[in-house]
Amino acid sequence: MTDPNASRHPRTRAQSHAKSHAHGHAQSREKGHASQQRTAADPRVVAFDILSDVLGEDAYVNLLTPKVVAASGMSARDRAFTTDLVYGTLRWMRLLDAIVCAAARRDADAIDASCLTVLRLGAYQALFLGVPDHAAVSCTVALAKRRVGAHAGGFVNAVMHRIVGRDRKEWESIVVSRIPKADAVQRLGVRYSHPDWVVRELEDSWKASGYADSAAYGMDLGAMLERDNEPPAVTLVARPGLITVDDLRAELPPDAHCEPGMWSPYALRVRAVAPQAVAAVQSHRAGVEDEGSQLAALVLAAAPLEPVAGGRSIGDASADIAENPDVRWLDMCAGPGGKTALLASLAALRGAKVTANEPSHHRAQLVRENVSAVPEGIDQVSERDGAAFGKAMPGAFDRVLVDAPCSGLGALRRRPEARWRKQAEDIAALTEVQKGLLASALRAVRPGGVVAYVTCSPVLDETVRVVDAVLADATENADVTAVRCDARGILKRVVRDGARIPVPEGSGDVQLFEQIHDTDQMFIAVLRRVR
Numbered sequence: 001m002t003d004p005n006a007s008r009h010p011r012t013r014a015q016s017h018a019k020s021h022a023h024g025h026a027q028s029r030e031k032g033h034a035s036q037q038r039t040a041a042d043p044r045v046v047a048f049d050i051l052s053d054v055l056g057e058d059a060y061v062n063l064l065t066p067k068v069v070a071a072s073g074m075s076a077r078d079r080a081f082t083t084d085l086v087y088g089t090l091r092w093m094r095l096l097d098a099i100v101c102a103a104a105r106r107d108a109d110a111i112d113a114s115c116l117t118v119l120r121l122g123a124y125q126a127l128f129l130g131v132p133d134h135a136a137v138s139c140t141v142a143l144a145k146r147r148v149g150a151h152a153g154g155f156v157n158a159v160m161h162r163i164v165g166r167d168r169k170e171w172e173s174i175v176v177s178r179i180p181k182a183d184a185v186q187r188l189g190v191r192y193s194h195p196d197w198v199v200r201e202l203e204d205s206w207k208a209s210g211y212a213d214s215a216a217y218g219m220d221l222g223a224m225l226e227r228d229n230e231p232p233a234v235t236l237v238a239r240p241g242l243i244t245v246d247d248l249r250a251e252l253p254p255d256a257h258c259e260p261g262m263w264s265p266y267a268l269r270v271r272a273v274a275p276q277a278v279a280a281v282q283s284h285r286a287g288v289e290d291e292g293s294q295l296a297a298l299v300l301a302a303a304p305l306e307p308v309a310g311g312r313s314i315g316d317a318s319a320d321i322a323e324n325p326d327v328r329w330l331d332m333c334a335g336p337g338g339k340t341a342l343l344a345s346l347a348a349l350r351g352a353k354v355t356a357n358e359p360s361h362h363r364a365q366l367v368r369e370n371v372s373a374v375p376e377g378i379d380q381v382s383e384r385d386g387a388a389f390g391k392a393m394p395g396a397f398d399r400v401l402v403d404a405p406c407s408g409l410g411a412l413r414r415r416p417e418a419r420w421r422k423q424a425e426d427i428a429a430l431t432e433v434q435k436g437l438l439a440s441a442l443r444a445v446r447p448g449g450v451v452a453y454v455t456c457s458p459v460l461d462e463t464v465r466v467v468d469a470v471l472a473d474a475t476e477n478a479d480v481t482a483v484r485c486d487a488r489g490i491l492k493r494v495v496r497d498g499a500r501i502p503v504p505e506g507s508g509d510v511q512l513f514e515q516i517h518d519t520d521q522m523f524i525a526v527l528r529r530v531r
């Protein structure tokens with residue numbers, strides 16, 4: 001049997017899936033509009049259609065799912081069930097594929113792509129959601145007949161009967177035991193449903209981060225991978241100066257579950273709340289923002305500046321500002337604007353203004369919406385290539401945030417499909433962009449000013465190695481010199497009163513981990529331009 005788990009597998013499957021899915025749609029369209037209306041209300045059919053678009057047409061699950069589910073006319077319970085089916089199946093896809101292949105006694109490539117997705121959904125229901133065996137089998141067979149064709153019923157029925165004959169733990173042992181013991185990475189990758197290269201990247205990042213040296217944090221890569229498969233808490237941010245955490249809490253429905261954030265003084269973690277229905281979120285006085293993202297903005301805003309040695313010497317744009325100004329902030333990669341809105345509300349309280357930049361017009365529009373409640377904290381929203389700022393506006397800013405485009409592998413809880421979509425070879429192109437943006441930021445900031453380089457990825461090539469490379473370049477560069485600041489020390493000072501955020505001994509960059517901080521795996525480095 002070929003490995004159904006090879007890391008390139010999902011993309012290959014996705015491509016073939018697209019064809020098969022298009023065929024499925026054509027078939028259902030032939031049945032006419034009335035039947036579409038009826039099928040749209042079945043959670044399994046809706047989940048199948050969403051998965052087909054995500055896997056076959058590169059749709060974003062977090063954008064597509066709420067839209068399709070809201071338009072389906074389903075009950076709240078069915079909407080929640082559908083969302084769980086979609087996210088859970090995507091998260092656990094590698095393990096599900098291994099189980100389906102073992103039960104089907106054939107390779108994934110030998111199973112029709114639509115049939116495979118039907119079986120993934122069936123296996124997820126039976127083994128992860130506890131749907132009773134008979135319901136899991138009969139609903140999966142019905143789905144196969146509707147979306148694949150009557151001919152698929154017999155095969156799906158046989159495979160599903162084999163799947164429900166064992167529980168999840170038994171299947172896990174069976175499929176993992178078929179992988180040689182020496183291949184620990186593949187074993188973890190299958191058990192916790194991650195591509196092998198992602199397992200390796202996460203392990204390397206963990207080892208390099210410094211936590212592994214502390215007795216308090218044993219190396220448990222399995223625990224880290226498992227966290228990627230758990231739905232994250234919804235975290236709100238009460239934007240300072242616009243609303244307090246207490247007032248935000250008062251705007252939530254009376255039966256809402258909520259608790260203060262673990263780290264950010266502006267965070268409120270909520271459950272059983274539809275954030276878009278909250279008045280403060282609608283008016284952008286509050287927003288949905290992971291605590292790791294909030295901390296990145298807070299670290300930039302709190303990083304100490306130093307006076308310009310000998311007065312300003314570069315860039316006309318800032319020549320008239322006092323010796324240690326703190327009034328012009330740049331958010332170089334701003335879309336959709338979560339961090340911008342927090343920075344702008346802090347800036348407004350301190351008499352500063354943020355220039356927000358986002359080259360994608362659609363995302364720049366989202367930034368404009370997000371900052372609409374705090375116009376006094378915003379200078380402008382521009383749509384340029386961030387790499388151009390260094391030359392166009394040298395030394396113009398006191399603080400710069402580079403929240404760089406990245407692989408997003410630090411937010412797998414939120415974007416389960418990213419692990420199947422990104423490939424190891426995509427990283428090199430990203431790091432070139434990241435280095436260009438950071439180098440540009442170091443030119444755009446004034447001497448004595450600070451740059452926060454942030455990624456929602458723990459991959460070393462996108463994090464410390466980008467900073468190392470750019471610092472080495474800047475040191476060689478005659479007119480720009482920068483040093484690394486103690487981002488860990490700044491982080492400890494910005495967390496809410498009484499919170500002791502775990503960071504490794506010593507000074508340096510911050511790498512947050514889901515299993516330690518319960519945030520996205522955010523990387524934060526702070527650099528100060530010396531001259």
Ligand SMILES: C[S@@+](CC[C@H](N)C(=O)[O-])C[C@H]1O[C@@H](n2cnc3c(N)ncnc32)[C@H](O)[C@@H]1O
Nearest residue numbers: 333334335336337338339360385386403404405
């Ligand atoms: C990680 S996201 C930023 C998230 C945002 N800071 C927030 O908190 O909502 C990275 C952004 O960088 C933008 N981007 C991509 N290439 C860029 C470039 N050359 N210059 C500036 N921004 C870029 C992407 O469009 C994307 O919106």
